[in-house]
Amino acid sequence: MTINGVDGDPKPHFVLVPFLAQGHIIPMTDFGILLASRGATVSLITTPVNAARIRTTIDRAAAASLPIRFVELRFPCAEVGLPEGVENIDVLTTQKQTEYGKNFFQASFLLQRPLEHYIEQQSPRPSCIIADLTQPWTRHVARNLRLPRLTFVGLSTFTLLSDHNIWRFNVLDDVKDDKEPFEIPGLVQRILVTKAEAPGFFAGWDELAEEIRQAEFEADGIVANTFEAMEAVYIAGYAEAMQKQVWSVGPFLLGCTPAISDKAARGNRAVVDVPQCLSWLDSKEDISVVYASFGTQTHMKLAQLMEIGSGLEAAGHPFVLVIKDGERSRDVEEWAVALEEKVGPSKALLIRGWAPQAMLMSHPAVGAFITHCGWNSTLESITAGVPMITWPHNGDQFLNERLTVEVLEIGVSLGVKVPMSWDDLHEQGPVVPRDAIEEAVRSLLDEGHEEGKKMRVRVRKLREKAKEAMAEGGSSYLNMTHLIEQFAQNDKEREELNGD
Structure with a gap:
């Protein structure tokens, strides 16, 4: 049994798991629309409040008969002491983020079992989970269901490589003053920052930061919203540092047609x-x-x-x-x-x-x-x-x-x-x-x-x-093609192995 795309060829099924903040949902939604427009089946995991925010895009995708499903899971606010309806971290004011930030992440982690249940109900089974960098709990879903998992990064590869190198070379261990400039190692340019400017992601939330980094290392690959003509040296550097393939398939905004993605x-x-x-x-x-x-x-x-x-x-x-x-x-x-x-x-x-x-x-x-x-x-x-x-x-x-x-x-x-x-x-x-x-x-x-x-x-x-990268035959367009083809081939080999 296969998933058929618009051209009749077998197409994979990607399960996308964004972090529930608008700056993360927007690019993941764009990415899902792009995958679906190329014939892949997409399940984008969301919640009722967040789905309401992007209702125009959901309705347009449905009207265009794109093979994308917006799967609304209940967000467990009450279970972790969050006010009801706080399903997006942007709902919280800055002070409330301090008060409820960790609760929000705890609630996100509790989506593991509902997501597993959704995936288990799908026939044929999905091809791959593509999860936001800040959703490290999805590695347990992938492991439990024996699915490949890619990390989705809504950051520049320059920033990712810089952060990785600062961590890898233990640079901050020798920096005593938050305002003391230091050079980021391993870059082609000499870039100076201070500890205050680059303390590492989720500084002060050590357990979460460690889990995110571990999930990043365990991923089977990385999807990045960038393009080679702008960041080629950093894409390659990050891929080498992580020892993984990095699919640069952006900028997504340029790939979404007005008929489906209304800029307004x-x-x-x-x-x-x-x-x-x-x-x-x-x-x-x-x-x-x-x-x-x-x-x-x-x-x-x-x-x-x-x-x-x-x-x-x-x-x-x-x-x-x-x-x-x-x-x-x-x-x-x-x-x-x-x-x-x-x-x-x-x-x-x-x-x-x-x-x-x-x-x-x-x-x-x-x-x-x-x-x-x-x-x-x-x-x-x-x-x-x-x-x-x-x-x-x-x-x-x-x-x-x-x-x-x-x-x-x-x-x-x-x-x-x-x-x-x-x-x-x-x-x-x-x-x-x-x-x-x-x-x-x-x-x-x-x-x-x-x-x-x-x-x-x-x-x-x-x-x-950027326009050239996203146009047919451009670097990002071809990278998207290779991504879809790779997981379609994986599905075919799995079916042959199982005798389906």
């Missing part, structure tokens, strides 16, 4: 009137607008938002500023309304809640992006051909900044050196002053700034390379 609804429902947003951007000159957004898991205090607003106002260019739901309060709203009145509706567009970032970034009016350096946002900027103003907060973001600013040279840094951690963010004052924001915006958008023009040329060349 990517990841969640936008809170703004999309035609109105586009009309506002249409009224602006090309390369004149700065877009400022800081991902789903970072939260700014009012004092820092005020500095950002003042810096954008002083720079003199039209701007879009996203204020997340977790940042909203009566005081923030009073400030936002006052800023809009002061600057005027033609110069300021403030979005309160989920913004259609991929759609906004792709508009020709957007000429600069102030970003927290999450990998999804970085790729969205590259695929839109927009240079970045970098403001990392925590996690992998400082290493992503090094790739953007020092390796690819498509961004200007705001000079942030202090992580904005879950524990102390609510106590910190402004990290970046308005003058720094004004200067950075001017360096990319003002006339006469040659370095800004050079960055724009470089990022647009990368955009074209």
Whole structure:
């Protein structure tokens, strides 16, 4: 018995297990859509709350008769002491992440048995589990059911290799001061970071960090949302370090057709009137607008938002500023309304809640992006051909900044050196002053700034390379082909061995 793809050839069945945070669900959903569009059967594991967020994509995939199932498992909030409905870590404010973060991971681990039950009910059995790096419990599922498992990494391979080499060579053992710069070993460039900027993933959660690393080593291969023309040396370096094949099959955003993946609804429902947003951007000159957004898991205090607003106002260019739901309060709203009145509706567009970032970034009016350096946002900027103003907060973001600013040279840094951690963010004052924001915006958008023009040329060349990678015959397209074919062949050999 075989799974038949759109071309009639046997196709494998992939079970995708994202981590339940929007920055992880978005690329995994895109990846699932791409696999299904190539004829593979896909089961994407989610929960009711998270499925509701991507309902538009689910409905479009169904309308297109794609062989992808969105499997809603009950998330065990009550069993671990989580408030009911907390099925996505982004629902928690920064302070609540400190309080409930470990509970959330415990709940994720409890999905093991429901996932095993789902897989056991499938006939024929799935070909492979592809699980997010931060879902290490899936190795037990794979072992129990004797299935291969690939690690899905929503990070740059530059960051992955850098983190691995820092760990492998025990670099941090000799670093006493959090602010002391050290060189990352094993890279082709000389890249300096501090312990505060690169403490390792899940620093302070040693047991979880060790389990994640062990699961990474036990995986049968790695799937990465990147492309060879941008990261070839790091893809190869990471593959050699892990002694595994790394399938670079991105950037996923460029492979999803508008008929299935609506940029305006990517990841969640936008809170703004999309035609109105586009009309506002249409009224602006090309390369004149700065877009400022800081991902789903970072939260700014009012004092820092005020500095950002003042810096954008002083720079003199039209701007879009996203204020997340977790940042909203009566005081923030009073400030936002006052800023809009002061600057005027033609110069300021403030979005309160989920913004259609991929759609906004792709508009020709957007000429600069102030970003927290999450990998999804970085790729969205590259695929839109927009240079970045970098403001990392925590996690992998400082290493992503090094790739953007020092390796690819498509961004200007705001000079942030202090992580904005879950524990102390609510106590910190402004990290970046308005003058720094004004200067950075001017360096990319003002006339006469040659370095800004050079960055724009470089990022647009990368955009074209990304398009080539995802087009038929490109490196990422062919890597996806090889991935599907390998597991189709594995299925065939298994069937022959079992006499099916």
